[in-house]
Amino acid sequence: MKKIEAIIQPFKLEEVKEALKAIGIDGMTVTEVRGHGRQKGHKEVYRGQEYMVDLLPKVKLELVVPSSRLEEVIKTLTAAARTGKIGDGKLFLYDVAEAVRIRNDDRGEAAL
Amino acid sequence: MTVEKPLSNPLAGGAQAAGDTQARFLRTGDAEQVLEQRSRWVDSVVTAAYEAHLAPVFSTGMAVLAVGGYGRRELFPHSDIDVLLLVAPGDPTGVAKEALSRFLQSIWDSELRLSHSVRTVKECCELHEQNVELNISLLDQRFLTGDEALHRELLARTPKFLGANRLQLARHLCKLTRQRHAKFHDTIHHLEPNIKEAPGGLRDLQLLHWLRCLEMTSSSEDAQMEQPRRFLHSMRCYLHYRSGRDNNLLNFEAQEAITEQSFLPFEDPSHSMREYYRHARAVHRAALRDLESVESRHSSLLAGFRDWRTRLSNSDFTVSRERLLFKSPQLLAQDPKLCLRLAAFLGRHRVQLHADSERRIQEHLPQLREFFAGPEPLWPDLRQILDLPHASFALRALHDTGLLAAIIPSWAQIECYVVRDFHHRYTVDEHTLITIENLELLPASKDDPARGRFAHLLSEIESSALVKLALLYHDIGKGDESEDHSLASRRLAAAESEKLGISAQDRQTLEFLIENHLILSGAMTGRDLDDPDTATWLAHKITTLERLKLLTLMTYCDIGAVNPTALSPWRMEQLWRVYLITYRELTRELKDEMITPSDAAPELRRFLTGFPTRYLRIHSTQEIERHFLLDQGRAADGAVVDITRQNGVYQLTVLANDRHFLFASLAGAVASFGMNILKAEAFANTSGTVLDTFVFEDPQRTLDLNPQELDRMRHTIERVVLGRTDVKKLLGKRPRLMPPSKGGRITGRITFDNEVSTTATLVEVVAEDRPGLLYDLTAVFSEAGCNIEVVLVDTEAHRALDVFYVTQQGSKLPEPLLESLRAPLLAACNG
Numbered sequence: 001m002k003k004i005e006a007i008i009q010p011f012k013l014e015e016v017k018e019a020l021k022a023i024g025i026d027g028m029t030v031t032e033v034r035g036h037g038r039q040k041g042h043k044e045v046y047r048g049q050e051y052m053v054d055l056l057p058k059v060k061l062e063l064v065v066p067s068s069r070l071e072e073v074i075k076t077l078t079a080a081a082r083t084g085k086i087g088d089g090k091l092f093l094y095d096v097a098e099a100v101r102i103r104n105d106d107r108g109e110a111a112l
Numbered sequence: 113m114t115v116e117k118p119l120s121n122p123l124a125g126g127a128q129a130a131g132d133t134q135a136r137f138l139r140t141g142d143a144e145q146v147l148e149q150r151s152r153w154v155d156s157v158v159t160a161a162y163e164a165h166l167a168p169v170f171s172t173g174m175a176v177l178a179v180g181g182y183g184r185r186e187l188f189p190h191s192d193i194d195v196l197l198l199v200a201p202g203d204p205t206g207v208a209k210e211a212l213s214r215f216l217q218s219i220w221d222s223e224l225r226l227s228h229s230v231r232t233v234k235e236c237c238e239l240h241e242q243n244v245e246l247n248i249s250l251l252d253q254r255f256l257t258g259d260e261a262l263h264r265e266l267l268a269r270t271p272k273f274l275g276a277n278r279l280q281l282a283r284h285l286c287k288l289t290r291q292r293h294a295k296f297h298d299t300i301h302h303l304e305p306n307i308k309e310a311p312g313g314l315r316d317l318q319l320l321h322w323l324r325c326l327e328m329t330s331s332s333e334d335a336q337m338e339q340p341r342r343f344l345h346s347m348r349c350y351l352h353y354r355s356g357r358d359n360n361l362l363n364f365e366a367q368e369a370i371t372e373q374s375f376l377p378f379e380d381p382s383h384s385m386r387e388y389y390r391h392a393r394a395v396h397r398a399a400l401r402d403l404e405s406v407e408s409r410h411s412s413l414l415a416g417f418r419d420w421r422t423r424l425s426n427s428d429f430t431v432s433r434e435r436l437l438f439k440s441p442q443l444l445a446q447d448p449k450l451c452l453r454l455a456a457f458l459g460r461h462r463v464q465l466h467a468d469s470e471r472r473i474q475e476h477l478p479q480l481r482e483f484f485a486g487p488e489p490l491w492p493d494l495r496q497i498l499d500l501p502h503a504s505f506a507l508r509a510l511h512d513t514g515l516l517a518a519i520i521p522s523w524a525q526i527e528c529y530v531v532r533d534f535h536h537r538y539t540v541d542e543h544t545l546i547t548i549e550n551l552e553l554l555p556a557s558k559d560d561p562a563r564g565r566f567a568h569l570l571s572e573i574e575s576s577a578l579v580k581l582a583l584l585y586h587d588i589g590k591g592d593e594s595e596d597h598s599l600a601s602r603r604l605a606a607a608e609s610e611k612l613g614i615s616a617q618d619r620q621t622l623e624f625l626i627e628n629h630l631i632l633s634g635a636m637t638g639r640d641l642d643d644p645d646t647a648t649w650l651a652h653k654i655t656t657l658e659r660l661k662l663l664t665l666m667t668y669c670d671i672g673a674v675n676p677t678a679l680s681p682w683r684m685e686q687l688w689r690v691y692l693i694t695y696r697e698l699t700r701e702l703k704d705e706m707i708t709p710s711d712a713a714p715e716l717r718r719f720l721t722g723f724p725t726r727y728l729r730i731h732s733t734q735e736i737e738r739h740f741l742l743d744q745g746r747a748a749d750g751a752v753v754d755i756t757r758q759n760g761v762y763q764l765t766v767l768a769n770d771r772h773f774l775f776a777s778l779a780g781a782v783a784s785f786g787m788n789i790l791k792a793e794a795f796a797n798t799s800g801t802v803l804d805t806f807v808f809e810d811p812q813r814t815l816d817l818n819p820q821e822l823d824r825m826r827h828t829i830e831r832v833v834l835g836r837t838d839v840k841k842l843l844g845k846r847p848r849l850m851p852p853s854k855g856g857r858i859t860g861r862i863t864f865d866n867e868v869s870t871t872a873t874l875v876e877v878v879a880e881d882r883p884g885l886l887y888d889l890t891a892v893f894s895e896a897g898c899n900i901e902v903v904l905v906d907t908e909a910h911r912a913l914d915v916f917y918v919t920q921q922g923s924k925l926p927e928p929l930l931e932s933l934r935a936p937l938l939a940a941c942n943g
Contacts, residue, residue, distance in 0.1 A: 009640065010636070010637050010686065011637060011638050011639050011640050011641070013637065014637075014638065032680060032682040032683070033682075034682060034685070044692065045863055045865075046692060046695075057682050057685050057686050057689070083640060085642070087642065
């Protein structure tokens, strides 16, 4: 099993969710986060006052998928989250040792 | 629905009896027989256990008492059992301890969840500061079995103990209740309420009972609580049977399941929930009244404050012990507007209504409804109420007494209306009232970095009444499930607002706000904010900076009322970003988007061509027509000066041929009369006609007290426009004002931007407002040979926020010129 952590643009969340749902991936955790990568921040001026906007609002998705479906999920996710511009975000992949469904003790991929 | 297996009972006949009781309950919904039957059965279990294990060891010196809910014989199918073992003083022997252990074990074996305490009479009559629940539970004590003499001793000592500690116990009770209410955000309107613990739940009924036991309140409302008590008992009983445990959460599934039961006469969960809120509201209000009555007894400082508040009384109302009473309630029949004056009083002073006042309103409700349905325009009164600092408090009182639905008929559609949504925590009416509370809480957040920005926006708007009315209406269409709720709400508002007597222009804004109340939150999560098209789309949809501010505030309040954590710093940041990109786009449009009319009459086309699109967006058709006619009546080289008074301020409109120094001269002329300019706008069309508008206030009331001054002012301005009077000479006579204190001073800031517009330089100025500021600033531009193309001036409290689009010989200002302008502009800002 693999865990995918995806940092994406907030406005892409619905599209990504729909695309994942279309390939049968329903379960995910979504968090509202702030941060920046190479995109860095920028300076904004409002009424003569300068604000440094260095941490931009983003959305973090976490999902665990069977290893066999990893490439398919990555492809779907990146296609749905991409605008081609700086700030589209990143995916991070991790190995998952075990998964347990609390309700009935299902284990492994059956718990996903 | 699935109902769990009936309560099992090791004692003969227990399971059968419990099963029968449950079946009977599901047929009739009568919880009282369940409570009675279970209490009787538990009594028999406890007594039998006593006889078997404790009686042989304790011939005297041990009594078993039922306390708490068990003492009151209010045992729901899965309620805990509270028992007090009253013992004689002295250390128990090993045999006694063993017997006690067997006694407890046997009760646990009967599948009863027992909580017990072992106390002497003396311990029972001590105040347990850290555990007042113990003292309180004794208010419901009931002797079960054992040493009756010992129990009589307790009964004999209890009155003295209560006499000495009554107030302290009541205070503790109130404190615990307030803490419990706070956990539920002090509202009954939860979509999935806990019917025991939430405000208006069974615990509140117990509070009323305990305060009566402590002789802190009278029992006058007992009869009124009977219906709510039976309803809540029935609900709780059902929840216990359904889940097979002590579960008191009336969640969505349970709401659906209970509505299917034959004992409830409702076909839809939303109807049964309305019934729940109706009862919970009655209980909650009774609890609040009793809480306040007890709390008012224990602080002399508070009491002093309350006495002081009695001075708030006026010819219509009197305030007694923090409660508002009608002086002549019979007047409600002849003078229904007394209700509106009452709301204004509440909105100004935040005083609770007395129960008697509520009763009087209820009695007159049919006549009041009839009056409010009549032709009388209510907006002037309603607007005044909405502008008050505690308007939401007044609205709550109107809502609680049924008056709000009388004034705004469609409000009835969302009263206690449940919309099943994962994020929403409250019913639609409660959500709506919280949105308005959020708006009123904003000014206090001025120093908070995230919320403060929205607080500043609020101080920039002229009146919050219209936003509050828009908030009142924004979800009112949710009661009509046949169409999109934003459209349904707009439709209902449109139908009612004309009758309220709202002006056509305000109605347009109101309808715009309601219909579009979701576009900013939609853009926050559904649009690429870095894409210029998003800003353009929003700007075209929103059309003016004024509307943008109102809509941003509305969105802020709306998100914050979804649930207590919905308005996260993340969302505030996103909302601010949306505001900012739209603000920029609308500011850019000021200069770059010109009107190019195609289907107007040639003369009108000539007049409109070249004005910024903002001109069309901020003026009604009638105003534009008036401007056009004024311009038509103007001599080729003449000027039109028009001054009108509206809503306590003056509006000056000038139409003239453009010339150098014109705008600065006008600003100077207005200032020379001691007037304070609040807003100003200057536009020019391609034919060289300028239209300048100024909104100013008259701080010395010169024009109010000397009507002939208005003519002199009009005449002077006309001479200034035509260049026949030198504005500098006029200003030489102007009185100098005292500078503001150092603490309140705002340092002037100047920003130049050559990127925003394709043809002009944007200059933004933020400065301490003062009479003559606009003249001093614009004179700097004019003296440097610059032309002011577009001006947008606004003031927020003492802060002037000015936007100028400036050119020199038709082009943007070169860098060296910008630098040379900075110092004199700053000097003008800082007076």
